[in-house]
Amino acid sequence: MNTDSCLPHTRTSVPPPCGVPQFDPLRVRGGRLRLRRALRRRRRAPAAVLAMTAAALAATGAAGADDPVPQPPPPSARAPHRPADVPLVSAPVRIADAATVRLLRPGDRVDVIAAPDSAVGAGGDARVVASGARVAEVPRAGETRSDGGALIVLSVPRSTATALAGAGITSQLAVTLC
Template identity: 65%
Template sequence: MTITNSSLSPFPGFPGAPGSPVSVPAPCVVPPFEPVRVRGARPRLRRALRRGRRVPVVLLALMAAALAVAGAVSGGRPSPGSAKAATVSPARPAPAVPLVSAPVRIADAATVRLLRPGDRVDVIAAPPAAPGGEGEARVVASGARVAEVPRADGDQQDAGALVVLSVPRATAAVLVGAGVTSRLAVTVC
């Protein structure tokens, strides 16, 4: 098959010159061939054992088994005395603690109206004033995320307001216990 090139060229008589024929190669077909198979590590290990390199191969296999067992026994955590304990591995983040929703009644309803879902708060428990003196206030939840702020009841302003916090299960139990025995307050983080 020939095509006549109509573009202008400064070199007449060469391919690409006006009026010179340009040949186009015929389409080629890829012949069928066997699939390529990649050898794995097992044939290499067997081959090394057959060639008499048993000692290094056995030592490497024992070392790999010992490391695997040591990692399984410690659960992947370094021991307190090891050098790895001082550094935090970026490849393994700390496992996430499952969160639960804990409804908490806060003593000051006006403070709860300032909260929005997504805010972080510290919950403080203050025991009721004792006749002989005042009790010590303590932080019962630190950095709790506000999940929801339900609408307040219009007639119960003196009873405080409800807020739903996302906290770990153990912290939720502490919050509920503190809510029964103490007045709760929040500070926005």
């Protein structure tokens, strides 16, 4: 091949055509297989996400359109029912054991139990005064009585607040977490 014919001439603005050597066309092998593999990989990711979602829904027990509507637990298994229109009041309650009170946080649900005070001379067994009461406030560190008691504030209906006040006079009060 003559390379001098490909050099630009100074007299004309367009160079003369250069010859292109003859060569066989390129054939890439396996191109279809690579394309198929790529498509398969792209299908695996959505399939894996779909499988993980289905497993999560099955684990949480989410009900589908054909599944029966889940029934609420029987009344014995859930907290006592309180009508929504009953107003709540704040009831300060002195709990005999300050160490137990340190376990409480605002928002916890507790049962308040009255145990007869031996100093008052009242006889009888312990009884539940309030069931499922919500803790509104707890004392900060160091706010306990010298005898080891601590004051907490509960949100309860007015009738329960009255029962708590009466029981606090004649009994030592304790709480259990619900």
